[in-house]
Amino acid sequence: MDAFGQIRTWKRAWRLSLTNLLCLGRHTLSNVLCTGGYQFVDWSADYRLFSTDRWDISRLFGYVLAQVLTRLPAAQPLVLAMDDTLLRKTGAKAKGVAYRRDPLSPAFHCNFIRAQRFLQVAAPLVTHAGPGPARCLPVAFEHAPSVVRPQRSAPPEQWAQYRQQRRLDNLNTRAVALLARLRQQVDAMPQGLERPLVLVVDGSYTNRTVLRGLPERTLLLGRVRKDLKLFAPPRPEEQTGAGRNRRYGQALPTPEALRKDETVPWQEVEAFAAGKLHRFRIKTLSPVLWAKAGWNRPLQMMVIAPLGYRLRKGSDLLYRQPAHLIGTDPQWPAAEFLQQYLWRWGIEVNHRDEKQLIGVGQAQVTNDQSVDRHPAFAVLSYALLLLAAADTYGADGLDELLPPPKWRTGGSPQRLSTQQMIQELRKEVWAHALGDCDHFDHFVSPVSPHTKSVELPASLPSAVLYGSVA
Numbered sequence: 081m082d083a084f085g086q087i088r089t090w091k092r093a094w095r096l097s098l099t100n101l102l103c104l105g106r107h108t109l110s111n112v113l114c115t116g117g118y119q120f121v122d123w124s125a126d127y128r129l130f131s132t133d134r135w136d137i138s139r140l141f142g143y144v145l146a147q148v149l150t151r152l153p154a155a156q157p158l159v160l161a162m163d164d165t166l167l168r169k170t171g172a173k174a175k176g177v178a179y180r181r182d183p184l185s186p187a188f189h190c191n192f193i194r195a196q197r198f199l200q201v202a203a204p205l206v207t208h209a210g211p212g213p214a215r216c217l218p219v220a221f222e223h224a225p226s227v228v229r230p231q232r233s234a235p236p237e238q239w240a241q242y243r244q245q246r247r248l249d250n251l252n253t254r255a256v257a258l259l260a261r262l263r264q265q266v267d268a269m270p271q272g273l274e275r276p277l278v279l280v281v282d283g284s285y286t287n288r289t290v291l292r293g294l295p296e297r298t299l300l301l302g303r304v305r306k307d308l309k310l311f312a313p314p315r316p317e318e319q320t321g322a323g324r325n326r327r328y329g330q331a332l333p334t335p336e337a338l339r340k341d342e343t344v345p346w347q348e349v350e351a352f353a354a355g356k357l358h359r360f361r362i363k364t365l366s367p368v369l370w371a372k373a374g375w376n377r378p379l380q381m382m383v384i385a386p387l388g389y390r391l392r393k394g395s396d397l398l399y400r401q402p403a404h405l406i407g408t409d410p411q412w413p414a415a416e417f418l419q420q421y422l423w424r425w426g427i428e429v430n431h432r433d434e435k436q437l438i439g440v441g442q443a444q445v446t447n448d449q450s451v452d453r454h455p456a457f458a459v460l461s462y463a464l465l466l467l468a469a470a471d472t473y474g475a476d477g478l479d480e481l482l483p484p485p486k487w488r489t490g491g492s493p494q495r496l497s498t499q500q501m502i503q504e505l506r507k508e509v510w511a512h513a514l515g516d517c518d519h520f521d522h523f524v525s526p527v528s529p530h531t532k533s534v535e536l537p538a539s540l541p542s543a544v545l546y547g548s549v550a
Contacts, residue, residue, distance in 0.1 A: 107439020167441030176225030216426025327375035
């Protein structure tokens with residue numbers, strides 16, 4: 081592609097990214113084109129942007145990663161939260177569509193849905209030292225389909241090849257490859273070699289493949305089972321002298337046994353969660369060894385006591401489940417260990433906003449390359465929106481917002497929501513097209529005191545600027 085072709089491609093990508101955020105209905109590609117006013121011109125180039133044009137989505141995500149890195153304090157490691165998510169699909173012909181377990185199914189009954197699986201990595205935007213809030217920005221979003229299962233009547237050679245490929249190409253191996261690429265991107269950035277990575281994952285990625293495939297200068301913090309079998313490092317007096325030396329020492333208590341052990345005192349650590357600082361009760365044990373991680377990788381175990389909460393003021397005190405964590409650094413400070421794990425919740429917020437507000441997965445594309453690119457492109461638009469809001473209002477700013485509806489006068493929000501960011505973007509882009517909208521505090525006239533019903537005309541500025549994305 082020549083230089084002019086690349087310029088046209090990036091201009092088209094920028095236009096589609098903006099109109100995807102402004103779209104009011106379902107975020108299909110045709111609806112996005114209508115939002116930009118391109119429904120009466122040749123739209124084939126917009127489809128070719130995802131199906132045939134040569135451009136690398138990881139380079140665009142690299143820009144977001146670089147911006148997060150430049151905002152980190154000098155001694156702050158780069159924290160990355162990794163998780164997979166499902167995009168529901170009704171048809172079975174598109175690439176990667178398969179029956180998968182529905183994470184929203186009730187605990188007493190497992191449901192299955194047709195969906196595509198994507199692997200996402202998000203980096204908390206930290207602008208301060210110590211405990212505090214952090215908003216996660218997506219820095220990678222990749223399609224992670226399963227290996228296609230052959231038919232039952234397939235020859236044994238095809239089944240053997242399928243089993244071999246399934247061991248080499250699965251969600252864990254893709255996570256290791258993606259993490260290695262992100263480590264290389266960070267190393268190529270200014271002062272990236274000096275910045276350690278901290279990968280925060282849930283229990284599905286705290287396994288042998290990920291732990292033994294970590295790149296250099298990369299730590300892992302993950303959740304584990306409560307009955308995890310741990311061992312102490314072997315002591316010199318435990319070596320018999322005959323045969324091979326022992327690699328594992330005496331068995332240590334499981335995380336659940338450590339939580340119930342009254343002889344081990346609880347420690348109180350302060351960390352930021354749910355809009356304010358909380359004091360957590362924890363127990364730590366280090367160094368410990370786990371066979372899945374290997375005899376040569378000492379770990380640190382942390383047990384977090386169940387947190388009490390009330391459904392309403394004055395109601396009974398209820399408790400959540402305890403959490404059991406491990407980290408690949410035995411000398412990890414407890415406060416930093418806990419805070420970095422709590423920042424992982426931001427990727428769950430990303431999944432919700434991407435599907436409900438940004439419309440990730442709603443485009444009806446069938447080309448194999450478009451299936452991989454379009455959801456990642458929509459997530460990139462979401463990441464750029466978060467980055468622009470952080471530059472404009474600060475990481476947790478609330479300036480120059482549209483006046484809230486009357487029923488939302490109670491309480492004070494902690495930070496801008498994604499819906500408020502989209503409303504601000506609509507105000508800036510469409511205000512000049514809506515007439516005299518310099519002041520946004522007189523959208524609706526006061527209600528008449530007369531009891532007689534009157535015909536209420538629809539307010540175009542209110543309908544557009546306050547419209548919720550489907």
